[in-house]
Amino acid sequence: MNLSKQTWKKILSSLYIPITLLGLTVLAYAPLIFSLGFYWDDWPLIWFGHLLGTNGYLEVLAGDRPFLAGVYLFSTSILGDSPIQWHIFGLLTRWCVTLSFWWALSKLWKNRQQEIFWIAALFAVYPGFKQQPIAVIYSNGYLLLIAFFLSFGFTILAFRDRKRFWLYTGLAIILDLFCSFSTEYYFGLNLVRFVILYFLFLPQTKAFWKTIKKAIIFWLPYLASMIAFLLWRVVFFKFPTYQPETITKLSKQGLSLSYLGQILYRVIRDPFSSGIQTWFDSFRFPLLEDFSIRSKAVFWIIFVVGIVFSLLTLFVFNRIKPDKKQDINNVEPDFLKSAFWIGLSALVLAGIPYWITDLPIELQFPWDRFNLAFMAGSAIILVWIFIWLFRSEYQVRIVLALFLSMAMASDVVNAITFQREWQTQKELFWELTWRAPQLKEDTTVLTFGLPLKYYSDNSLTAPLNWIYAPDNHSTQIPYLFAFTDVRIGAAIPELKRNVPIYQAYRSAEFTGNTSNMVVIFYSPPGCLRVLDPSRRWDVPELPEDLNKAFYLSNVNQVLSDEDTAIPPQDIFGSKTELNWCYYFEKADLARQSENWDTIVSMWNDAKNNNFTPSDPTEYLVFVEGFAHKGDWDTVDQLLNNAMLLNRNVHSHLCSQIDYLSKELSQLDEDQAALDEISTKYECSSQ
Numbered sequence: 136m137n138l139s140k141q142t143w144k145k146i147l148s149s150l151y152i153p154i155t156l157l158g159l160t161v162l163a164y165a166p167l168i169f170s171l172g173f174y175w176d177d178w179p180l181i182w183f184g185h186l187l188g189t190n191g192y193l194e195v196l197a198g199d200r201p202f203l204a205g206v207y208l209f210s211t212s213i214l215g216d217s218p219i220q221w222h223i224f225g226l227l228t229r230w231c232v233t234l235s236f237w238w239a240l241s242k243l244w245k246n247r248q249q250e251i252f253w254i255a256a257l258f259a260v261y262p263g264f265k266q267q268p269i270a271v272i273y274s275n276g277y278l279l280l281i282a283f284f285l286s287f288g289f290t291i292l293a294f295r296d297r298k299r300f301w302l303y304t305g306l307a308i309i310l311d312l313f314c315s316f317s318t319e320y321y322f323g324l325n326l327v328r329f330v331i332l333y334f335l336f337l338p339q340t341k342a343f344w345k346t347i348k349k350a351i352i353f354w355l356p357y358l359a360s361m362i363a364f365l366l367w368r369v370v371f372f373k374f375p376t377y378q379p380e381t382i383t384k385l386s387k388q389g390l391s392l393s394y395l396g397q398i399l400y401r402v403i404r405d406p407f408s409s410g411i412q413t414w415f416d417s418f419r420f421p422l423l424e425d426f427s428i429r430s431k432a433v434f435w436i437i438f439v440v441g442i443v444f445s446l447l448t449l450f451v452f453n454r455i456k457p458d459k460k461q462d463i464n465n466v467e468p469d470f471l472k473s474a475f476w477i478g479l480s481a482l483v484l485a486g487i488p489y490w491i492t493d494l495p496i497e498l499q500f501p502w503d504r505f506n507l508a509f510m511a512g513s514a515i516i517l518v519w520i521f522i523w524l525f526r527s528e529y530q531v532r533i534v535l536a537l538f539l540s541m542a543m544a545s546d547v548v549n550a551i552t553f554q555r556e557w558q559t560q561k562e563l564f565w566e567l568t569w570r571a572p573q574l575k576e577d578t579t580v581l582t583f584g585l586p587l588k589y590y591s592d593n594s595l596t597a598p599l600n601w602i603y604a605p606d607n608h609s610t611q612i613p614y615l616f617a618f619t620d621v622r623i624g625a626a627i628p629e630l631k632r633n634v635p636i637y638q639a640y641r642s643a644e645f646t647g648n649t650s651n652m653v654v655i656f657y658s659p660p661g662c663l664r665v666l667d668p669s670r671r672w673d674v675p676e677l678p679e680d681l682n683k684a685f686y687l688s689n690v691n692q693v694l695s696d697e698d699t700a701i702p703p704q705d706i707f708g709s710k711t712e713l714n715w716c717y718y719f720e721k722a723d724l725a726r727q728s729e730n731w732d733t734i735v736s737m738w739n740d741a742k743n744n745n746f747t748p749s750d751p752t753e754y755l756v757f758v759e760g761f762a763h764k765g766d767w768d769t770v771d772q773l774l775n776n777a778m779l780l781n782r783n784v785h786s787h788l789c790s791q792i793d794y795l796s797k798e799l800s801q802l803d804e805d806q807a808a809l810d811e812i813s814t815k816y817e818c819s820s821q
Contacts, residue, residue, distance in 0.1 A: 155448045160230040163260045163546040164267050172218045172557035174589040177271040182597035184211045194642045202316040206275050225270035228277035233259040235281045239288035247470045258514040260542040263413035263506040268553035279314045286310035294335050308360050315364045323487030329354045330480045334468035381493050405496045406482035409509035417545035437547045441540035449532040474519045481512025556589050564702050566663035569720035573697035576613040579652045583619040583680040592618040603700050610643040619680040654688035661750035662716035672790030673755040715746035722756045734760025751777035751784035755791050762795050767808040789818035
């Protein structure tokens, strides 16, 4: 079939924007997609599907997001628990959000396709929301945002096509209710619908108050849906999570000038920060001390490819778009005027849910998640600024290309931090399973100061249970991961022995006791430590929180004679390459059962593979093993290696020697060797 040139042009023009927006989305979020995993609330939500099955989400989300349960039931039944599938889904849903936003704008400004293309392009790579790698949470969240923008588009169609008014209005309200009842993130943004209606009516009515009146009448069904949501949320469902702190303070303290000033400051600061400042923050080239050479290379590759791609797409657009056809029935708002007010109102009104609940809106984790509501206003107002500042379209395109490329590079650099955390988190659990092949039920793993930004202890409780109790499918969970700075004084009332522990975990719960805790310390590149109160000296300097909890660590909760727990390979992958920490953890486990031969074997294997520790205290477990075997030459060599690595380990060495003197005092030859070593390392004065 031969198609005419005009037909090909029409096909290409209809596909050009979706394909280009997909290209921008891929460049911004796909480069590291195969090396990302689960983060933050991704873990518990995926794990609940494993624990209770997909139908369990009805119970899991009943307490705070009951209408969201159906979304999770749908997505998890298809995608399962494979990280890569979720990240691909997150990429596609992010693209679909952009498409739905572009589609809605194309119904508003029919004759300004170039400008709405620019807006959609900026929206696609918006750098203020940095949690794209948290794929489970936000791919499902994007489905709601898609519904939200489709609702806006149908509202505009209802205005333009009065014959199908009730059809389009009904679709708009259904989609709006689906989004609103699932999340309150966009409640304030919903008020922008009235501003859009005002500018749709303005060319017809001309007069301000007449336009307001017509817009209000048209908007009444949507006002009713907003009232319905408020009644449900405030009166019936109330506030299961975030409380209306601002309203509470006003009711108790009254409207003081000081508090009013704080609110007004946020009303100005938050839209500016999330709408404008975030773009300029992305203009930060990575410094040598910030990232490795590989990371710098990734940044520059994305920046160069991004700017070339952006320039090509922005300049080619005019050549392939179809000729404009004037529609005498088309009501077209003045673009510059309407874009300014719609963009500004979208930025300001988006903050309402967060100002009412007194939640911070920041550009850093975890509060940058609220910037999802600011993306639309940010993209619209930025294009308006560019058009207002630069009279030439060529200048606008060049500046747009620069902003797009910097945002894409910034998004990839942000993904690198998630990539590193995923690797660190995987190493944490691999090392834990090496050191603790199994744990007794009702064990609390207590720690402080993990080098993890994108995980809470709630996050880590999910994989802990998945690894050590993979066949448990009850809501009584056997293990709890707890951070001292979060749980002491709450789930763990105090750091004393035999104190009950209780922690609700959405629809599940944990009950334990402080006498059944395992205290761990993990600070890479050092290996994970299961703290043993009987050997306090053989760990590096600890945070004060762990020093206080040290004596509660019960190593008897670790079982070594059971089948070894293995992190699920479809999530963690297979651990084919062992490292120093494998041999250290196995040696430390062997010491718990006084298996000195295994310790010697682990050292020899590590040495044969040219593995050495980065922390000098990690030599001490092997010192103890070789001491019990009477190999004092190797003991001396290990102590010397530790001193060469870091002389600050001297007091630890002396404490180890003192312990061995008491442990091996019945053997004269051992005591003589210890006395000689003690003298050599000047421990007699300790």
